[in-house]
Amino acid sequence: MLPEPPATSASASRQSLTQLADAAGPAPYRSPWPARRRAAVKHLGLVVLGVVMLYPLIWLLMSSLKPTELIFRDVSLIPSEIDLGNYTAGWTALQYPFSRYLLNSAVIVLGSLVGNLVSCSMAAYAFARLEFRGRQLWFAIMLMSIMLPIHVIIVPQYVLFSRLGWVNTFLPLIVPKLLATDAFFIFLMVQFFRGIPRELDEAARLDGCGHGRIYLRIMLPLSLPALATTAIFTFIWTWNDFFSQLIFLTRPDMYTAPVALRTFLDSTGQSSWGPMFAMSIVSLVPVFLAFLLGQKYLVKGIATTGIK
Amino acid sequence: MSVVSELRRTTRSADGDQPPGRRRRARGGDRPATARPALRKGDGRAAVVFLAPWFLGLALVTLGPMLASAYLSFTDYNLLQPPQWIGVENYTHMWHDPRLLNALRVTFTYVLTAVPLQLVVALGLALLLDRGVRGLAFYRSAFYLPSLLGGSVAVAILWRQVFGVDGLVNAFLGIFGIEGKGWVSDPDTALWTLVALHVWTFGAPMIIFLAGLRQIPEMYYEAASIDGASRVRQFRSITLPLLTPIIFFNLVLQIIGAFQSFTQAFVVSGGTGGPADSTMFYTLYLYQKGFASLDMGYASAMAWLLVLIVAAMTVVNFVASKFWVFYDD
Numbered sequence: 285m286l287p288e289p290p291a292t293s294a295s296a297s298r299q300s301l302t303q304l305a306d307a308a309g310p311a312p313y314r315s316p317w318p319a320r321r322r323a324a325v326k327h328l329g330l331v332v333l334g335v336v337m338l339y340p341l342i343w344l345l346m347s348s349l350k351p352t353e354l355i356f357r358d359v360s361l362i363p364s365e366i367d368l369g370n371y372t373a374g375w376t377a378l379q380y381p382f383s384r385y386l387l388n389s390a391v392i393v394l395g396s397l398v399g400n401l402v403s404c405s406m407a408a409y410a411f412a413r414l415e416f417r418g419r420q421l422w423f424a425i426m427l428m429s430i431m432l433p434i435h436v437i438i439v440p441q442y443v444l445f446s447r448l449g450w451v452n453t454f455l456p457l458i459v460p461k462l463l464a465t466d467a468f469f470i471f472l473m474v475q476f477f478r479g480i481p482r483e484l485d486e487a488a489r490l491d492g493c494g495h496g497r498i499y500l501r502i503m504l505p506l507s508l509p510a511l512a513t514t515a516i517f518t519f520i521w522t523w524n525d526f527f528s529q530l531i532f533l534t535r536p537d538m539y540t541a542p543v544a545l546r547t548f549l550d551s552t553g554q555s556s557w558g559p560m561f562a563m564s565i566v567s568l569v570p571v572f573l574a575f576l577l578g579q580k581y582l583v584k585g586i587a588t589t590g591i592k
Numbered sequence: 593m594s595v596v597s598e599l600r601r602t603t604r605s606a607d608g609d610q611p612p613g614r615r616r617r618a619r620g621g622d623r624p625a626t627a628r629p630a631l632r633k634g635d636g637r638a639a640v641v642f643l644a645p646w647f648l649g650l651a652l653v654t655l656g657p658m659l660a661s662a663y664l665s666f667t668d669y670n671l672l673q674p675p676q677w678i679g680v681e682n683y684t685h686m687w688h689d690p691r692l693l694n695a696l697r698v699t700f701t702y703v704l705t706a707v708p709l710q711l712v713v714a715l716g717l718a719l720l721l722d723r724g725v726r727g728l729a730f731y732r733s734a735f736y737l738p739s740l741l742g743g744s745v746a747v748a749i750l751w752r753q754v755f756g757v758d759g760l761v762n763a764f765l766g767i768f769g770i771e772g773k774g775w776v777s778d779p780d781t782a783l784w785t786l787v788a789l790h791v792w793t794f795g796a797p798m799i800i801f802l803a804g805l806r807q808i809p810e811m812y813y814e815a816a817s818i819d820g821a822s823r824v825r826q827f828r829s830i831t832l833p834l835l836t837p838i839i840f841f842n843l844v845l846q847i848i849g850a851f852q853s854f855t856q857a858f859v860v861s862g863g864t865g866g867p868a869d870s871t872m873f874y875t876l877y878l879y880q881k882g883f884a885s886l887d888m889g890y891a892s893a894m895a896w897l898l899v900l901i902v903a904a905m906t907v908v909n910f911v912a913s914k915f916w917v918f919y920d921d
Contacts, residue, residue, distance in 0.1 A: 436896060531883055542744065561750075
C-alpha cells in the first residue's frame with residue numbers, strides 16, 4: 285500500500301502557479317526522487333524505528349510469561365508455552381500481596397485526582413476571569429513554581445510532616461494536591477479558560493449569576509477536555525511517581541507499587557527476574573490503559589502547554 | 593503557548609514602561625478596547641475564595657518550606673537534635689566534597705548530552721511525520737508511549753536488564769558476533785545507558801514539535817518552492833526559524849527536568865549511584881545525604897545549589913536565545 289499523490293484539484297492549481305513561475309523566474313524545485321519510492325523508504329524506516337522503540341516493552345511482556353530459567357536462554361520472543369507462574373509467584377513474593385501495593389497507589393492517585401481537579405480549576409478560574417490586584421505578579425509566581433525543583437522543599441516538608449505524624453500515611457502525598465501545588469494544571473486550565481468566549485459569563489452575570497455559579501455551571505462544563513487532560517496526566521504522573529513516595533512511605537504495608545517493585549532489586553540473583561518482570565508488567569498496565577483511553581487528551585495537552 | 597513563552601510575556605510586560613493592560617491590547621489580546629479595566633466590584637473577594645487553596649499551598653507547601661530550607665542550609669541538622677547554626681560551612685564544604693563534585697560532573701554530562709540528543713531525535717521524527725504520512729496516528733502512538741512509561745520504576749528495571757550482561761543489547765550484538773559486556777555494571781558506559789533511556793522518551797517533545805510544524809502556513813513552502821528552493825533550503829530558511837521558539841522552550845524545560853532526574857539512576861544503580869559513582873546523579877546524592885545519612889542541613893544546601901544551577905542555566909538559555917530564537921511578534 286503506497287500513499288496516493290495529493291488531491292488533484294490542489295495539484296492542478298499548483299501546476300498553474302508553477303507554470304506562471306516558470307515564465308517569470310527560476311525553475312521550481314522538484315525532488316530528484318520519485319514520490320512513491322521516497323514514501324516507501326520513509327515508512328520502512330518508521331516501522332523499523334517503531335519496532336526498536338517498542339521491542340523492549342514487548343520483550344518484557346513476553347519474558348514475564350516464560351519460566352524464569354528460560355528468560356535468558358530462550359532467545360525466541362514468543363514463549364513456547366504461556367506460563368503464568370511468574371505472576372502468581374510475584375504477587376506473593378514480597379511481604380504483602382502485590383494487590384496491597386496497587387491499592388495504596390490507587391488511593392493516592394484518587395486523592396490526587398480529586399485535589400488537582402478541584403483546586404487547580406478554582407485557581408485557574410481566578411487567574412483567567414477575575415480582576416484582582418496583583419494578578420500579574422501572582423500569575424508569574426505560579427508559573428515559576430512549575431519549574432521549582434521539588435528538592436528545595438522536600439527536606440522541610442519531611443520535617444513538617446514527620447512532626448505532624450504524617451510520615452507513613454498518604455497525607456503528605458495527597459494534601460499538597462488539594463492545595464493546588466501541581467501548578468502545571470492551573471496553567472493548563474488557564475489556557476483553556478481563556479479560549480471560552482467571555483460573552484458567556486457576561487450574559488450569565490447579567491442574569492444574576494455570581495462567580496461561584498459561573499465557575500460551576502459555565503466554565504467547568506465547557507472545560508471537560510481540559511479536566512480530562514488534567515485527570516489523565518495526574519493519573520499517570522502520580523502512578524509513576526517514585527521520589528516522594530520513596531521518602532514518605534517507608535513502612536512495607538504503606539508501599540506503593542513502584543516502591544514495592546524496587547524492593548525486588550534488593551533480592552538480587554536471576555531467580556527473581558521472572559516474578560519481577562511480571563509485577564513490572566502489572567504496574568505498567570494502568571498507565572498503558574490510561575494511554576489507550578486518553579490518548580487524544582494527552583496529545584492535545586502536551587501540544588497546547590508544551591510540557592510532557 | 594507554552595509556560596516559557598507565557599513567562600517571557602508576563603515578565604516582559606511587568607517590567608515594561610507601559611501599563612500591562614495597554615500592551616496586551618496592542619497585541620490584540622482578549623481584553624475589551626477600553627483602557628485598563630477598573631477592578632470589578634466583588635472580584636477581589638471572589639479571588640480570595642477561588643485562590644484560597646492555592647494561597648494556602650503556596651504558603652505552607654512551597655514558600656514556607658523554601659524559607660525553612662534556606663535556613664536549614666546554614667545549619668547542622670539531623671532531625672533528632674535541634675538545628676545548629678554553622679554559617680556557610682555546608683556551602684564551603686561542598687567544594688571539598690569529591691563525591692558532590694563528581695555528582696555535578698555526572699549530572700552535567702547527562703543533561704548536556706541527553707537533552708540535545710533527545711530533542712534532535714524528536715525534531716527529526718516530527719519532520720518525518722509532518723505533512724501527511726499514512727498511519728500518522730499509529731506512529732505517533734508508538735513513539736509516544738515510551739515517554740509515558742519512561743519515568744516509571746518498571747521501565748528502569750527493564751533498562752537494567754536490556755543493558756545487562758545477558759541483556760537485549762548484547763543478544764543483538766551477538767548476532768553480528770560482537771562480544772558485549774555488562775553496560776550497566778561498567779563505570780565507563782553506565783551513564784550512557786541512562787542517556788539512551790532519556791533519548792528513548794523523545795515522544796513528548798516530538799508531539800510538541802508536530803503541533804508547532806502544523807502552525808507554519810503551507811503558503812510559505814509553496815512560495816519557496818516556486819522560487820526554486822530545495823527541501824533542505826526550505827527547512828533552513830522556513831521551518832527552522834519558525835520552529836526556534838518551540839525548540840527553545842523545549843530546551844529550557846527539558847534542561848530543568850533533566851537536572852532533577854532521579855528514578856532512572858536510583859533503580860538502574862540499585863540506589864547506590866554506582867558502579868564507582870558513575871550514575872550518581874545530583875538528586876540521588878542529595879537523597880542519600882538527606883534521607884539515608886540524615887544530614888539534612890547539607891541536603892538543604894545542596895538543594896539550593898541545584899536551584900541556583902537550574903536558574904543560571906535558564907538565564908543563560910534566555911540570554912543566548914536572543915541570538916538564535918526568532919520571534920515574529
